[in-house]
Amino acid sequence: MPVLARIFETAGLSTLLVTNMPFWAEKIGVPRTLAVEFPFGHILGQPHDRQQQMRVLRRALEVLEEATVPGTIVHFQERWPIPLEEALKDCHPEMPPPIAAHMGRHIGSFIRGLRRASKQAQKD
Amino acid sequence: MEVDSFKYVSRLVTRYYKLTSVEAELPIPWTPLARPLSQSSFGLVTSGGLYHKDRQPPFDLERERREPTWGDPTFRIIPADIDPVEVGASHFHINTDHVEEDMNILLPVQRFKELAAEGRIQGQADYAYSFMGYQGFPADLTGWRETYGPQVAEKLTAEEVDCVLLTAA
Numbered sequence: 001m002p003v004l005a006r007i008f009e010t011a012g013l014s015t016l017l018v019t020n021m022p023f024w025a026e027k028i029g030v031p032r033t034l035a036v037e038f039p040f041g042h043i044l045g046q047p048h049d050r051q052q053q054m055r056v057l058r059r060a061l062e063v064l065e066e067a068t069v070p071g072t073i074v075h076f077q078e079r080w081p082i083p084l085e086e087a088l089k090d091c092h093p094e095m096p097p098p099i100a101a102h103m104g105r106h107i108g109s110f111i112r113g114l115r116r117a118s119k120q121a122q123k124d
Numbered sequence: 125m126e127v128d129s130f131k132y133v134s135r136l137v138t139r140y141y142k143l144t145s146v147e148a149e150l151p152i153p154w155t156p157l158a159r160p161l162s163q164s165s166f167g168l169v170t171s172g173g174l175y176h177k178d179r180q181p182p183f184d185l186e187r188e189r190r191e192p193t194w195g196d197p198t199f200r201i202i203p204a205d206i207d208p209v210e211v212g213a214s215h216f217h218i219n220t221d222h223v224e225e226d227m228n229i230l231l232p233v234q235r236f237k238e239l240a241a242e243g244r245i246q247g248q249a250d251y252a253y254s255f256m257g258y259q260g261f262p263a264d265l266t267g268w269r270e271t272y273g274p275q276v277a278e279k280l281t282a283e284e285v286d287c288v289l290l291t292a293a
Contacts, residue, residue, distance in 0.1 A: 001171050001257065001292040003265050004273050008288045009153040011277035013167070019292035023129035023141065029148030031155075035127035041172070041218035043291045044235075047226030053235050057289075061161055061244065064287060070152035075127045084131075090219060091132055097216035098192035099261050 002028035016064040018043050018056065022073050032067045034060045036076040039091035052078075144262075158286050166248045167285035168204075169276065171257035172223055172230035172293040173215030175200040182214030183256040195258040197267025199276055202252045204233045217258045218293050230291050249283040257293045 002024050005015045009031045019025055020043060022035035036043060036056060045052035056076060063074045080087055130138040157164070173183050183196040202211070211227045213220035223230050236248045253276050259265055280288060 001255075001290050003268055004169065004171075004255070004276070005288075005290050006149075006153050007269070007273035008169075008277050008280065008290075009155050011274075011281060012155050013277070013280060013285060013288045014155045014157050015288045015290060017290045017292065020127065020132065021129040021292065022127055027146045027148060029150065029152040031152055035129075037125075037127040037131055039132045041215075041220065041223055041293055042229050043293065044229050044232055047222045047229055050228075050235070053228055053232060054238075057232060057235055057239065058244075060289060061239075065157065065161060070154040075125060077125055079125070088132060090222065093216060093219050095216075097258070098189050099258075102192035103261075 002030045005030045014064065016060050018060055022075070025073055026071070029071055031070050031072070032063055033073040034063050034076055035073055036078075038080050039087045041091050042080075046081075161245050161287070162243055163246050164286040165246050165284060166236060167280040167283065167288045168231055168233060168236065168248060168252040168291075169255070169280075169288055170230045170252075170291045170293060171255045172218070172291070173213050173220070173256035174202055174223070174227065174231055174254035175212050175214060176202055176206060177210045177212040179210075182212060185214050185216055188216060188258070193261050195260045195263075196256050197259060197272055198255075199272050200254045201279075202231065202233075202254055204236075204248055204250055204252055206233070208234075215256055215258065215293060223293075230293055232289075232291070236289075249280065249285050251279070251283065253279070 005017045009015045016032045017030050018034045020036055020038055025033040044056045059076055175182050180200050208227055213223050228234050231252055239245050240247045
């Protein structure tokens, strides 16, 4: 999504990204971002909770109006109303994605790669 | 409160993400608002893997099953006035039950209709767009960058949209 925001903005459109991963918005450089601490798949709120969805959207429109600097990230102040354990269950699929099993088979080399990257990062 | 990007991410993936080196291409693009929002038309774009049931194929999850490090880079066109029961979601990485129950949690076409009715925005384009957020592991964004992102930008521009709201899944 950060990449798409940049493509649309470059095409002459004013964009606003709503995401629960401002980490990537910052790293990749998104023009305007509203960060929400909501679970995956529920970025604007819970199903049929019109008020909650509207609160996020109204804040998003304000950010679009008020941002003056490229790379603006505003943090939405509302917390997800469901306890973390239940929220995790809600946002993750029942069956893990195929990449999970694939990673399971290659976990050794994956961890070695992480360690190498970690050491490199420390050197840098 | 600062949003914790990793609240819903496993420890292993968090570690991987934090070690991924990405350099932002500078400058960050910027298009100032052309006019007040009350006179602006909106395009909506999500990465929730949504599609128009019975009229479009879902995202290619069969290939992803065969090739787990690959993710479908294409997009689907969703009419803004779609009957919500016709919205399907194909995405291996999120629980799609809730978005199929109420598409507005990712693609807020009904909320935007209400925002237009109250005069907060002028309106929304006739069509919204959905991508599927998983672009492989490690992510390969070539399809989005070179082909499908520019195609959607062209469609939004042709619909005379001023602003785009993007919702990550």
